[in-house]
Amino acid sequence: MSQVILTVDDSASMRQVVTFTLSAAGYTVIEAVDGKDALAKLSRMTTRVNLVITDLNMPNLDGIGLIRNVRTLPAFKGVPILMLTTESQESRKLEGKAAGATGWIVKPFAPEKLVGVVKKVLG
């Protein structure tokens, strides 16, 4: 069974890139438009989510808030969470790590880089 990845980004084009790249690499990708949407989708999920990839700057609930919320959910303890950051967000990266993120991908990234990082945390 293919592994399930939830990608959270308010940018539709970014979501498309992530979805297309990771689908092509054999993963099942679910999309959410912001942190609030992601939490709602996670709470309705009947299958296990193997990885969450989230943007940091989003309306309603931002990436850091999402990470903090996910880490309080018993069902998602220990699920890897990757942040999509830009190089200007070094402090946000640390903030995300402190909130419980597993790692990060720096935008812009080449598709193979994304797949590489996903493989790194999913094995």
Added chain:
Amino acid sequence: MTDRDNGPGMIDKYKEAFQEEARELLSELESALLELDRKHDDVEVLSRAFRALHTIKGSGAMFGFDDIAAFVHNLENAFDLLRTGKLAVTAPLINLTLAASDQIKTMLDAAAGSGVVDPLRSQEILTELHQLTGMGEARNVLGSLSPHPSRKASSANTVHAQAHDWRIHFRPGPDTLLNGTNPILLLRELQDLGTLKIRVDCSAIPPLGEIDAEKCYLAWDLLLTGETNAESIRDVFVFVEGDCELFIEQVPEVEAEIQARGVSRARAEGANRPGALVAAGASSIRVSADRLDQLVNLVGELVTVQARLGEIAGRREDADILQISESIDRLTAALRENSMSIRMLPLRGTFDRFRRLVHDLGRELHKKVELTTEGADTELDKTVIDQLNEPLVHLIRNSMDHAIESPEARRAAGKSEVGTIHLSARHSGAHVLIRVSDDGRGLDAEKVRARAVERGLVPSGARLSEAEIFSLILEPGFSTAREVTEVSGRGVGMDVVRRSVDVLRGTLDIASQPGAGLTVTLRLPLTLAIIDVLLVRVGDAHFVLPLVNSLECVELTPKDALEANGKHVAIVRGELIPYIRLSEYFQMNTPRPEREQIMVVETELGRYGFVVDRVLGDHQTVIKNLGRLYRNVQVVSGATILGNGTVALILDPHRVVQSVLQNGVSHRRAGNPYPQQQQQTQELIPKGA
């Protein structure tokens, strides 16, 4: 699908989507700016504007709109200051941003193929932005923001990489698992970089009661050999670097060489210490055997005391004492192993001495004999080796004198003129098997039997198996050679061999084919002092069985216990295993517990089960001899004193099975509590008569 399919072509398809999205974001930005114009300090609106800029920059860089990304980057920085309150919103700033928004639209149009961008206009806006915000020189270049920067860097590094040894210490933070990092994946990733030797450090695991199952307590010491560099290794740990203990160091070449030669690191370090006793390489020191014996005796005492400590600590339920007791237990085991290994010597020296013996005897007896050896590197306790010399000399003399024929007789029998004596040694569980075989005339069972009758060792009508007949030659005063020679047969026969082997708590088997030779197998314990055992309880009595032979302990349910031809057979993991119930074997008349346990033991006669009331656990045991009175008890190889002071007999599973096989269905026999106490050889004969 390959990565190539995800390449630039795929990105192009999304440029259009980005164009659309960027225009939406720009109108979002404009409406936010107009709202800000009315209410300068609305943080929520400021955040909206910042997010719009941030997304345009991020996605723009993603899809190759580097000029837009670089341009927006400056605006984003300004809005970051605004939303964090480090800069106040002003009307000129809003107007400038609106102008910038228009400029971005022009850039988007130009990218889509309509119109051209005026780069001067972009620079004008950025210069003005710089003046309004007081930020550092605004750049219109986004040097590091193009994709694949890391790939370039890493490929440049690998060009110069050479195979090196890297020592890595990695202790993940306690919350590593909770944060979604699987340390095993990191180790696997390292394996992609080269050959990885992994040693796990469990020392930080707290007592069971304090363990938080979600925390990570392990650490790893790794030795990586490969064409890699520190950056590549550090890259593996990039996500955890701040939250873990991580040391990466290149192993100096000299030390790497030592490690490659299989010399342990501890030893190499020992060599560097001044005055270290053990130096790297072949250097050694001589210690008198007495001092080694003393050491082993002391360790033996320590093992006994430790068993008592463990027993008391177990009863006390005091975690501190239990922890100390367990540590001492581990140390004692290591100390024991170490001091035992010091006493182990290869048989080579003994074997080599026999070459000379065979040569000299051959000349004396005018026989041509060649000695071949096998397994000369097999190691045995020094005491065992010392005491082994005599019986082996005797066996070889016997073979030379009686078994191997004269060259003429051999030629007549169609054999090669040169006889062969083969000495071999190999490990078998806690024992070493030493075989002396020759290709001489072998034993004639009828002759042996006749001789035994003549000597009054057996009644003339006794029905004996071949093995039983051969064992007769071990009886005192038995000798088949008609004439006394210089070499052997002076009334001292194989009984000398048997006595020496008995002293070593070994056993002796003889196999022979008339005309084809004789093989004597000595089965000797590896060491005489301390062994690992499983402690079991049968009724009120305790027994111990050597751990090396034990395969598994499982519960014996009535439905798994079968009877076949009056013999006990149990089904263990789908396999039929004959078993011996110790309470029956020793006729202990204890009530059978509802649930028994069966220990499956590998003996040289196959797998056998030993059914006991309970298996209590593994122990290190100091073997105490039973003394002269019990010298002939074959199935018990000694006794041991348990932690609480009670005595447990050490069973020899091989001999127990042998006795059951020889006595038929012996587990039902009434009478003597130790059936085998009836001295195999003497009891054998009246029984068969």
